[in-house]
Amino acid sequence: MADTGISSGSAVGSAAPTNDVDADVSGSSSIGTGPAVGADSAAGVKSARRAVELLEAFGANHEWLSLTDLHHHTGFPRSSLHGLLRTLRDVGWIESDDAGTRFRLGVKALICGTAYLDRDPVMPYATEALERLRDQIGYTCHFARLNGPDIVYLQTRESRTSAHLVSRVGRTLPAHATALGKALLSELADDELTAVLPKQLTALTELTITDREALRSELAFIRERGYSTERGQSSPNLACVAAVVPYRIPGTDAMSCSMPGERVTDAELLRVGSLLRDVAEDLSQQLRRAGIR
Amino acid sequence: MADTGISSGSAVGSAAPTNDVDADVSGSSSIGTGPAVGADSAAGVKSARRAVELLEAFGANHEWLSLTDLHHHTGFPRSSLHGLLRTLRDVGWIESDDAGTRFRLGVKALICGTAYLDRDPVMPYATEALERLRDQIGYTCHFARLNGPDIVYLQTRESRTSAHLVSRVGRTLPAHATALGKALLSELADDELTAVLPKQLTALTELTITDREALRSELAFIRERGYSTERGQSSPNLACVAAVVPYRIPGTDAMSCSMPGERVTDAELLRVGSLLRDVAEDLSQQLRRAGIR
DNA sequence: CGGCGGTTTTCAGATATCTGACCAATATTC
DNA sequence: GAATATTGGTCAGATATCTGAAAACCGCCG
Numbered sequence: 001m002a003d004t005g006i007s008s009g010s011a012v013g014s015a016a017p018t019n020d021v022d023a024d025v026s027g028s029s030s031i032g033t034g035p036a037v038g039a040d041s042a043a044g045v046k047s048a049r050r051a052v053e054l055l056e057a058f059g060a061n062h063e064w065l066s067l068t069d070l071h072h073h074t075g076f077p078r079s080s081l082h083g084l085l086r087t088l089r090d091v092g093w094i095e096s097d098d099a100g101t102r103f104r105l106g107v108k109a110l111i112c113g114t115a116y117l118d119r120d121p122v123m124p125y126a127t128e129a130l131e132r133l134r135d136q137i138g139y140t141c142h143f144a145r146l147n148g149p150d151i152v153y154l155q156t157r158e159s160r161t162s163a164h165l166v167s168r169v170g171r172t173l174p175a176h177a178t179a180l181g182k183a184l185l186s187e188l189a190d191d192e193l194t195a196v197l198p199k200q201l202t203a204l205t206e207l208t209i210t211d212r213e214a215l216r217s218e219l220a221f222i223r224e225r226g227y228s229t230e231r232g233q234s235s236p237n238l239a240c241v242a243a244v245v246p247y248r249i250p251g252t253d254a255m256s257c258s259m260p261g262e263r264v265t266d267a268e269l270l271r272v273g274s275l276l277r278d279v280a281e282d283l284s285q286q287l288r289r290a291g292i293r
Numbered sequence: 294m295a296d297t298g299i300s301s302g303s304a305v306g307s308a309a310p311t312n313d314v315d316a317d318v319s320g321s322s323s324i325g326t327g328p329a330v331g332a333d334s335a336a337g338v339k340s341a342r343r344a345v346e347l348l349e350a351f352g353a354n355h356e357w358l359s360l361t362d363l364h365h366h367t368g369f370p371r372s373s374l375h376g377l378l379r380t381l382r383d384v385g386w387i388e389s390d391d392a393g394t395r396f397r398l399g400v401k402a403l404i405c406g407t408a409y410l411d412r413d414p415v416m417p418y419a420t421e422a423l424e425r426l427r428d429q430i431g432y433t434c435h436f437a438r439l440n441g442p443d444i445v446y447l448q449t450r451e452s453r454t455s456a457h458l459v460s461r462v463g464r465t466l467p468a469h470a471t472a473l474g475k476a477l478l479s480e481l482a483d484d485e486l487t488a489v490l491p492k493q494l495t496a497l498t499e500l501t502i503t504d505r506e507a508l509r510s511e512l513a514f515i516r517e518r519g520y521s522t523e524r525g526q527s528s529p530n531l532a533c534v535a536a537v538v539p540y541r542i543p544g545t546d547a548m549s550c551s552m553p554g555e556r557v558t559d560a561e562l563l564r565v566g567s568l569l570r571d572v573a574e575d576l577s578q579q580l581r582r583a584g585i586r
Numbered sequence: 587c588g589g590c591g592g593t594t595t596t597c598a599g600a601t602a603t604c605t606g607a608c609c610a611a612t613a614t615t616c
Numbered sequence: 617g618a619a620t621a622t623t624g625g626t627c628a629g630a631t632a633t634c635t636g637a638a639a640a641c642c643g644c645c646g
């Protein structure tokens with residue numbers, strides 16, 4: 001039983017149901033439960049599911065992966081992996097080393113994946129709003145979307161002054177550990193929140209909220225005020241403020257500002273928060289007028 | 294199989310005016326050569342190939358696509374598409390509308406695809422170099438990579454002054470129509486160039502080089518000088534300068550600056566070019582020292 | 587040199603997908 | 617509003633993949 005559940009640090013392949021090399025993973029074959037009972041994860045076209053699961057394994061592991069590594073991560077039989085890997089390599093979604101025995105993500109994945117941003121009619125408006133915001137406030141501004149228990153950064157405009165970019169398009173962070181995420185979580189009803197939060201609230205820093213009740217009460221406060229704040233909960237020495245863009249119900253998108261955590265006063269945080277709330281409200285009006293939902 | 298070869302062309306919804314609904318696309322049927330002889334495009338795990346080909350279709354079409362649309366684009370039987378689409382939707386790589394009948398790219402594609410940037414050890418160095426460059430020059434700077442006949446933007450640092458971002462991470466442009474691409478193409482030997490260029494050099498603007506001989510002679514000049522320039526060849530009223538980052542042979546990566554085309558003199562273009570060449574050379578030395586190839 | 591631990595690759599039977607034809611649902615037309 | 621055209625969904629036989637086991641391969645060390 002390798003599955004310790006607890007953070008275990010590594011977390012690389014933690015999604016895989018087994019760490020046992022030769023464990024029988026195909027579940028359905030266990031006892032005579034015939035065809036997919038719960039039909040939860042075993043449904044659909046097997047090779048297609050496996051292909052994208054493989055891609056996700058590559059997305060989560062930034063080094064070269066061998067066939068055996070992938071067998072550990074995914075639980076797929078080595079022989080099946082062999083065919084899948086060659087197929088994905090031939091179409092350019094993964095690359096192999098010269099020997100053809102180690103693999104990593106290919107550039108096709110980047111090209112295709114980032115097309116998500118073009119396909120979304122919200123983005124042009126969001127970009128423009130981010131630039132207005134950045135020009136008003138001067139700090140780095142983000143636009144992000146809730147995806148299950150995580151937020152995904154969709155667009156960034158960096159501060160004119162501080163050089164470092166806080167995050168990257170496409171990166172995800174646990175929602176409960178970020179101002180963006182807390183703002184979005186505050187939109188959810190109580191049972192929705194319960195359904196979406198992970199069993200264990202992982203801590204990104206010492207200050208990350210890991211207690212569900214503490215989170216709930218803060219979310220209620222955020223909902224009331226219209227924006228969320230955070231100091232050092234996602235990253236040390238970083239303060240963030242975020243507000244939902246209320247063009248959907250419940251809201252899925254939010255905007256934030258990231259500021260150097262030590263040099264910014266509480267009053268400044270609140271000032272930025274209410275400004276942010278106004279810009280987000282403006283943006284959502286634009287979106288609603290444009291018929292975007 | 295790669296139908297027209299040409300940049301996937303137009304064709305959003307209007308793709309098939311001919312009602313070739315049931316056209317045989319499986320191609321391989323040349324002459325009685327039984328099972329895949331050349332094994333060109335029909336090899337590998339069929340469902341996996343189709344899954345990613347579907348994703349690419351979504352990447353190239355930014356509207357909602359129906360089952361029939363996809364049938365036109367890919368040539369896959371509708372019944373096969375049905376299973377694939379539900380599978381991809383269930384794993385979050387595509388999304389469907391409420392009716393479950395129109396589809397578009399899902400956020401998982403963005404999350405996973407952008408991991409390409411994390412997996413690449415070049416990127417931290419490239420980002421730092423871009424920031425140095427932008428701070429020295431003031432214009433928007435790009436870092437891009439050659440992928441077949443196209444360049445792919447990997448990272449951008451925007452101008453402090455002009456607000457508009459020129460391109461986006463993950464976007465591709467024809468190499469022959471950009472300064473970045475011309476710099477990278479100038480690294481190739483003559484037969485490599487012939488192999489990589491498309492049959493027809495598509496024009497992005499009136500000034501795009503579409504004559505192969507004109508391109509060849511300019512590439513020779515670029516190779517000699519160490520950087521490439523361009524005015525209005527990729528986009529009207531835009532001037533670009535680019536230099537290869539010579540840490541591989543042939544070089545695959547390059548840096549560029551984009552400037553407002555009208556307000557920049559030729560002398561300024563050349564000044565930026567030689568500065569760019571120096572920064573690219575510095576970066577490549579860093580990379581080589583770090584053992585990155 | 588040859589055995590050894592580990593990994594990749596191959597192979598034939600078991601299993602799952604693919605597909606063309608067929609039905610159902612929805613949009614379009616008059 | 618009914619007929620019609622188009623699209624979406626389902627099914628059983630044909631076909632292809634999947635898989636466990638066994639074989640080739642590789643680097644390593646004695």
